Amino acid sequence: MTILVTGYGPFDDEAMNPAWETAKCLDGRVIQNERVVAAQLPVNIHENIKILSSLIKTYHPSIIIGLGIAPGRSVVTVERFATNLLDLPTPDEGNNQPIGIPIVPEGPTAYQSTIPIKAIVKNMRKAGIPSSVSYSSGTHGCNQVLYWLLHQAVEGEMKTKIGFIHLPYLHEQVANMIFSTLSTYPPSMSLETMTKAIEIAIHTIIETKEDIEIAYGLMC
Amino acid sequence: MTILVTGYGPFDDEAMNPAWETAKCLDGRVIQNERVVAAQLPVNIHENIKILSSLIKTYHPSIIIGLGIAPGRSVVTVERFATNLLDLPTPDEGNNQPIGIPIVPEGPTAYQSTIPIKAIVKNMRKAGIPSSVSYSSGTHGCNQVLYWLLHQAVEGEMKTKIGFIHLPYLHEQVANMIFSTLSTYPPSMSLETMTKAIEIAIHTIIETKEDIEIAYGLMC
Amino acid sequence: MTILVTGYGPFDDEAMNPAWETAKCLDGRVIQNERVVAAQLPVNIHENIKILSSLIKTYHPSIIIGLGIAPGRSVVTVERFATNLLDLPTPDEGNNQPIGIPIVPEGPTAYQSTIPIKAIVKNMRKAGIPSSVSYSSGTHGCNQVLYWLLHQAVEGEMKTKIGFIHLPYLHEQVANMIFSTLSTYPPSMSLETMTKAIEIAIHTIIETKEDIEIAYGLMC
Amino acid sequence: MTILVTGYGPFDDEAMNPAWETAKCLDGRVIQNERVVAAQLPVNIHENIKILSSLIKTYHPSIIIGLGIAPGRSVVTVERFATNLLDLPTPDEGNNQPIGIPIVPEGPTAYQSTIPIKAIVKNMRKAGIPSSVSYSSGTHGCNQVLYWLLHQAVEGEMKTKIGFIHLPYLHEQVANMIFSTLSTYPPSMSLETMTKAIEIAIHTIIETKEDIEIAYGLMC
Numbered sequence: 001m002t003i004l005v006t007g008y009g010p011f012d013d014e015a016m017n018p019a020w021e022t023a024k025c026l027d028g029r030v031i032q033n034e035r036v037v038a039a040q041l042p043v044n045i046h047e048n049i050k051i052l053s054s055l056i057k058t059y060h061p062s063i064i065i066g067l068g069i070a071p072g073r074s075v076v077t078v079e080r081f082a083t084n085l086l087d088l089p090t091p092d093e094g095n096n097q098p099i100g101i102p103i104v105p106e107g108p109t110a111y112q113s114t115i116p117i118k119a120i121v122k123n124m125r126k127a128g129i130p131s132s133v134s135y136s137s138g139t140h141g142c143n144q145v146l147y148w149l150l151h152q153a154v155e156g157e158m159k160t161k162i163g164f165i166h167l168p169y170l171h172e173q174v175a176n177m178i179f180s181t182l183s184t185y186p187p188s189m190s191l192e193t194m195t196k197a198i199e200i201a202i203h204t205i206i207e208t209k210e211d212i213e214i215a216y217g218l219m220c
Numbered sequence: 221m222t223i224l225v226t227g228y229g230p231f232d233d234e235a236m237n238p239a240w241e242t243a244k245c246l247d248g249r250v251i252q253n254e255r256v257v258a259a260q261l262p263v264n265i266h267e268n269i270k271i272l273s274s275l276i277k278t279y280h281p282s283i284i285i286g287l288g289i290a291p292g293r294s295v296v297t298v299e300r301f302a303t304n305l306l307d308l309p310t311p312d313e314g315n316n317q318p319i320g321i322p323i324v325p326e327g328p329t330a331y332q333s334t335i336p337i338k339a340i341v342k343n344m345r346k347a348g349i350p351s352s353v354s355y356s357s358g359t360h361g362c363n364q365v366l367y368w369l370l371h372q373a374v375e376g377e378m379k380t381k382i383g384f385i386h387l388p389y390l391h392e393q394v395a396n397m398i399f400s401t402l403s404t405y406p407p408s409m410s411l412e413t414m415t416k417a418i419e420i421a422i423h424t425i426i427e428t429k430e431d432i433e434i435a436y437g438l439m440c
Numbered sequence: 441m442t443i444l445v446t447g448y449g450p451f452d453d454e455a456m457n458p459a460w461e462t463a464k465c466l467d468g469r470v471i472q473n474e475r476v477v478a479a480q481l482p483v484n485i486h487e488n489i490k491i492l493s494s495l496i497k498t499y500h501p502s503i504i505i506g507l508g509i510a511p512g513r514s515v516v517t518v519e520r521f522a523t524n525l526l527d528l529p530t531p532d533e534g535n536n537q538p539i540g541i542p543i544v545p546e547g548p549t550a551y552q553s554t555i556p557i558k559a560i561v562k563n564m565r566k567a568g569i570p571s572s573v574s575y576s577s578g579t580h581g582c583n584q585v586l587y588w589l590l591h592q593a594v595e596g597e598m599k600t601k602i603g604f605i606h607l608p609y610l611h612e613q614v615a616n617m618i619f620s621t622l623s624t625y626p627p628s629m630s631l632e633t634m635t636k637a638i639e640i641a642i643h644t645i646i647e648t649k650e651d652i653e654i655a656y657g658l659m660c
Numbered sequence: 661m662t663i664l665v666t667g668y669g670p671f672d673d674e675a676m677n678p679a680w681e682t683a684k685c686l687d688g689r690v691i692q693n694e695r696v697v698a699a700q701l702p703v704n705i706h707e708n709i710k711i712l713s714s715l716i717k718t719y720h721p722s723i724i725i726g727l728g729i730a731p732g733r734s735v736v737t738v739e740r741f742a743t744n745l746l747d748l749p750t751p752d753e754g755n756n757q758p759i760g761i762p763i764v765p766e767g768p769t770a771y772q773s774t775i776p777i778k779a780i781v782k783n784m785r786k787a788g789i790p791s792s793v794s795y796s797s798g799t800h801g802c803n804q805v806l807y808w809l810l811h812q813a814v815e816g817e818m819k820t821k822i823g824f825i826h827l828p829y830l831h832e833q834v835a836n837m838i839f840s841t842l843s844t845y846p847p848s849m850s851l852e853t854m855t856k857a858i859e860i861a862i863h864t865i866i867e868t869k870e871d872i873e874i875a876y877g878l879m880c
Contacts, residue, residue: 395565651760
């Protein structure tokens with residue numbers, strides 16, 4: 001059985017993206033008899049879907065976790081929802097800039113992720129890693145990937161468990177920032193902490209039959 | 221014709237809530253021949269719906285705008301989505317604390333607001349008021365009110381335009397804060413600015429046939 | 441008698457600076473028989489001092505309040521200290537970029553402001569304006585102006601009361617921001633609120649014989 | 661030769677303080693032939709000085725680095741200044757609450773730290789650790805310790821190099837936070853990253869004859 005972990009590659013002026021760095025760290029690991037396959041996705045709303053399609057055909061993964069960066073967030077955030085919306089503030093690497101466009105015309109307004117988000121947050125926290133449920137995966141490629149995958153699962157009656165986790169900046173990214181206009185630096189985490197967080201997520205998905213209900217109060 | 225503006229009242233230790241303060245300021249105003257009626261909602265997930273039901277029966281409003289506070293947000297945020305989820309970090313004033321419960325069992329996962337959110341943000345910004353589209357109205361009473369209203373509109377085939385706008389703290393609230401544990405104060409706005417923002421929202425809703433599409437990049 | 445209020449003008453790509461906008465609003469006002477004179481300072485560490493020198497010779501002000509912008513701060517901050525240090529992250533408009541240079545060689549490491557900072561904060565808060573004492577005026581032109589003035593006062597045995605107040609962004613500045621990399625907007629205030637804040641500061645300086653002592657816990 | 665690293669212990673409701681945790685991790689290490697001695701300081705403005713006095717008499721350290729927590733800061737911050745001011749927002753553990761009181765009556769308004777702050781920040785950043793110079797060590801025990809030590813050094817003509825470094829929250833602290841009123845969590849770091857940061861600081865202090873000058877633009 002295969003666990004697919006996708007991570008977006010670097011974009012804009014950044015030399016790296018915590019999403020791909022973390023996925024790469026997990027590539028090839030065997031967790032409870034399932035093998036992790038990491039795949040890099042380009043910041044391109046057409047190419048990412050082509051690659052995802054091909055990965056699903058090749059691996060028939062039992063679990064798919066998408067990873068992306070959420071600049072400014074201070075904790076690892078496990079997404080609850082994907083919405084049927086693409087809205088890019090700037091063109092992607094393929095020069096696409098959909099604004100207010102549905103990912104799947106006639107698709108439902110939103111899907112819920114099918115991984116046990118609260119159990120994941122609970123276990124990350126138990127291991128000392130700051131994390132939270134998030135109620136918006138945004139309107140860019142991260143949300144697109146999550147929505148598209150959840151839609152495929154429903155349409156194709158796939159049993160694959162599907163989720164998306166946003167990561168803060170990597171320490172190295174912030175260590176290279178020189179600001180002159182804002183009086184603060186964004187939060188960041190080490191690659192080691194992020195990798196441990198996603199490993200915990202995978203363990204939790206494999207072990208959890210039904211998600212727990214706990215009140216985590218924010219990321220509203 | 222009636223424009224209903226609801227605002228939550230104060231809760232926890234706060235002496236006021238910008239939502240109700242702003243609604244109150246608009247009460248009785250006539251905007252383009254429509255009369256604004258302001259109504260206070262309690263922070264109680266059963267009572268708020270009862271009051272809303274009754275208000276709809278009494279006024280048959282052409283527009284309903286819910287107002288709430290989003291502590292920590294720095295700009296006026298116009299909500300795009302409501303999700304079918306109630307998840308309270310602490311009990312409400314009626315001692316209810318649903319965790320992970322749908323607002324409408326069997327209802328769709330989410331609805332889109334039916335007010336022209338991007339035109340509203342554009343017009344607020346043109347008037348010099350910081351604002352943004354938001355892609356999560358949270359999981360508390362604010363999201364509940366928006367979801368419930370949008371669901372009623374679909375079920376009852378109501379033409380009412382329905383939206384929700386989150387406000388930052390009022391200046392007065394932050395002026396009374398004495399922190400000892402965090403090294404910063406949350407952003408805030410004056411009641412005057414907030415009232416002007418909601419007035420602009422109402423004008424925009426009345427005047428806009430179809431929402432525009434502009435890329436506003438955040439509140440992910 | 442004259443109250444001199446200086447405000448830095450716009451710099452970088454900004455069309456305005458709350459410091460100068462606020463100073464301008466107060467220009468010519470008579471407060472308790474003293475007349476406010478507003479003067480714009482350039483973001484140039486040599487020119488600003490030349491202009492200040494000339495203003496002091498012309499007006500012999502009884503009070504001097506410098507105003508500057510502190511991007512990212514959410515409240516009006518009244519500076520307690522000026523340090524003997526110039527450290528610019530980018531060149532100023534005269535292409536000067538001192539790094540780690542004393543403002544006055546052989547001058548003391550720091551001076552305390554001579555306006556009643558805590559009484560000012562107390563009165564601003566009483567009027568509903570979020571404000572705080574600040575314990576660092578930075579290392580740019582704002583700190584330079586405060587240090588230089590306090591040093592002149594000591595050297596020249598001037599009785600002038602001297603202080604510096606940092607302002608958040610103006611609403612209009614944030615209303616024009618389109619971010620693509622950070623998930624939040626900086627806090628801001630209306631020009632009206634800022635003007636009222638500085639008016640309160642002036643009243644307080646005139647009326648206060650000795651500063652009060654109150655614990656305001658932050659801006660560490 | 662001895663390197664003294666002091667760290668405040670936990671206070672308020674916190675079970676730990678990154679300052680002491682980090683100091684403890686370094687206790688007993690030998691760095692370039694100098695031995696690190698870690699000492700815990702109580703959050704008590706009289707007891708901390710007594711303990712410091714005794715430590716200096718016992719160890720005659722060549723380097724003293726004080727560590728403290730700066731809740732809300734996102735990076736490791738190396739303090740440039742200590743000011744002659746004690747101002748506590750709440751009473752300390754000995755129930756002392758000085759407000760606006762000088763640490764050393766008749767002492768100078770401020771001292772500069774005598775460790776090479778910019779070389780330290782440069783080396784931390786080179787190692788991928790987000791860090792910054794800070795221009796305010798606050799008005800609590802952290803600033804008090806730094807000021808008191810620098811004053812002793814001047815009065816006693818000690819050659820000891822003296823500095824203070826503020827740390828963000830530990831990951832574990834934020835992992836245990838349940839907020840209901842603010843929509844975000846504070847930034848945090850792993851103990852491992854913090855320990856590495858202070859180790860780099862010690863190496864840099866030992867190896868640096870004269871501090872470098874680099875423009876780091878913030879923490880104003």
